[in-house]
Amino acid sequence: MRRRIISLTVLAAVVSTVLFALPLGIAATRYYHDDVTTELERAADTVALAVSHALDAGLPPEVPRHGDGDGDDADTEVGVYGPDGRLIAGHGPAIAGPIEQQAASATMDVVTGSEGDDLVLAVPVLSGSKVTGVVRSAMPSSTLTVRIALTWHAMALLAAGAIGASWLLARRFTKRLVRPLEELAAAAGRLGDGDFTVRSPRAGIPEIDQVGETLDATATRIGETLERERAFSAEASHQLRTPLTGLRLQLEAALETPAADPYAAIRAGIASADRLERTIEDLLALGRERRGQRAELNLGRLLDELRQTGEALLGPRGRSLRILREDPPPTHASAAAVRQVLGVLLDNAATHGRGTVTVLARDVGDALAIDVADEGPDLGETDPFATTPTGHGIGLRLARGLAEAEGGRLRLSRPDPPTFTLLLPAAPA
Template sequence: MTAQGVPLRRRVLVVIVSVTALAVALFLVPLAVAVNLLYHDQTVAALQRDAAWVAAAVPDEPRVPLKLPTGLPGDLAVGGYSVLGTRMFGDGPGHSSLAASSKDGRVHDTVEGGFLAVSAPVPSDEGPALVIRVATPNSEVAERVHEAWLLMGGLALIVIALAAGAAVRQSARLAAPLERLTAAAQALGGGDFSVRASPSGLREADQAGQALESTARRLGDVLARERAFSADVSHQLRTGLTGLLLGLESSLSRLGADLAPAVRAALARGERLQEVIDDLVRLSRDSRMPSEQLDVAALMQELRQEWHGPLAEHGRRLTITVEPALPPVTAQPAAVRQILRVLLDNALRHGQGEVTVTVADVGPGTAVEVSDRGPGLAEGVDPFVRSSGHSHGIGLALARSLAEAEGGRLVLSRTRPPLFSLLLPGDDS
């Protein structure tokens, strides 16, 4: 099923560009209004300065023919008006309401007839009798404002374009690690446990990659252990079944032999094989269940009853010694039972002489040692390696894996004569 939704690259691009455009708009609109007011106020201030200069330069008697001073900008329309707003000389409309408003003796400004105009009364002892009106085309002011707006708009587009470029780069930087994680997760789902997360410089993505890599490694280890466990269990079951079949075939090959002992032996082996199957099935199902306190004495008594007969058939003794006042041991009984069965079966098949089982207190836990008087192992042979070529290697490998699953250890403490030590953790509670 294909995942639906907006790609991260596009989402990051849209968000960054949208936020940038909104920020530019929120900044640009007030700035545009401020620029408009600034240019208007600057023009009005210049006109007021020119009007005051003209008003100071002309006499206050309107009946005398007047001549405007020179030196004024060529785009200015300068005219003299009566306090009633009638033009008396100069340029401008025949009647100006702006000029009439200056009869109060103050300077006024407004847009009149397409011009931005300022009126200033000519100073007089008897009150204003003449008003100077100075105007400039309002289109020139608007043109300056529009040029400023175009410049700000161009800068805004540049900023948005730079933000879009940064967004493309940032979205690629954010999406690339996630895309690699997706590919790694798909590979992991396909059974590739060798995925490795390359660093991206993003802490969260690197942490997710490391978690995925660690998960892949753990899953690979778990799967490898499960496969090895299955192979070891299969070997253990085949070994017991082979012994049972060989016993029956040997009895059937002897003509006239009493089959009752063979049947009883086969039944005993079958029951023991059934117990092995039950224990292994229970261990595979309850591998994550918490361990319980182990009854060491009861387990040793069970082993005595199970292995005394098979060893006695070969003229060998079984000696079990349990030290008193042992510390509590936490482990699954089925796991410890299977480990000791492997050790005793190994001693029966490959050892000689008396088989000794000793349970002793070793401080932080309990040690169960199994030894016999056989020749032991050759130099350089690891009994726990499945590929060693020895038939006892697979069973001991299973025993070691069971011991490690219980938080303990199974080691070969002595090679000749062989001595295997099972170290079980104590009960911390």
């Protein structure tokens, strides 16, 4: 990319220089042609004025010195010719050429052209309407060629300098332009390798910085999404322990009482396996679904399922479950989310609590409140939602996240006896 940008920059400089230099070179060439013609005409007119009186009187003319002997006039030679075409004074061919003869005819005031290797200009010297002589001024063509060549050489050097400067500037600015892109590509590569903490540097170029900011935002969103997915996976795996624990307790109880009806244990195990399957389906659904319009929650059916789960989980431990309803209002929420929240609270009461577990669904004005309480010890100032090294609190964090996703809240309403309350907004009347 660096080479391509430099090549394009130099090519643009070359094209611009050529487009500018060609008309300028042509104009310079025309200028030098006109300048030489003006020099020759000035020299011829000066001599013509000086010798006109002598030619008119028939006296030998004296050609005055022209110029200072160096510079442009040093290459100019001037000669005076008579009407018969012979050189009278000055320098030039002994016999006049066609240009001088044309000037002697007095049909033109100035006649220019080339004779051999010279640029020639001839003017007639008149006395009234009579031609008394012709003044010829000449300059070698090489003088004009040298002037034009020197000018073109200087222009070529300037063009080479301009192109070289363009090349140097292109290298400098290409380095400044390409380095942020290379760093941006490296950051994108690290992001593709799974490093979501990567951040692209700022280059001071708005367009590149905008791409870098977009890449940083993408890395942040991907990292946060992945972190949520990991947290959800950890919490979901913890949540699966509840039905597995119930199934294990039922199987252990069947083993400890070999005289009991094995079909009852099998049926209880199948029921626990069904609850485990439902838990897996709920977690998968909750991981995929997006927040939208919810249907009205069938609270009666949900509490019946909770009763079956609670009896299977608490029965083998010699504990009981009590479910009460005090005119609970309807609410719109995901049945899977509420089922998992209550399952977490029930598992928490069975694992860390004591005695009878009480579930109370009640009306608190503008919300449905579901309390899950047990007869365990006072929690005091303990934060039950904080994750401990033993893993306590993982399920409660999942339950609180699910409750908040449904627009509700989950909190510890009383530490003694431990009572957790799920609040869900009541459906409008």
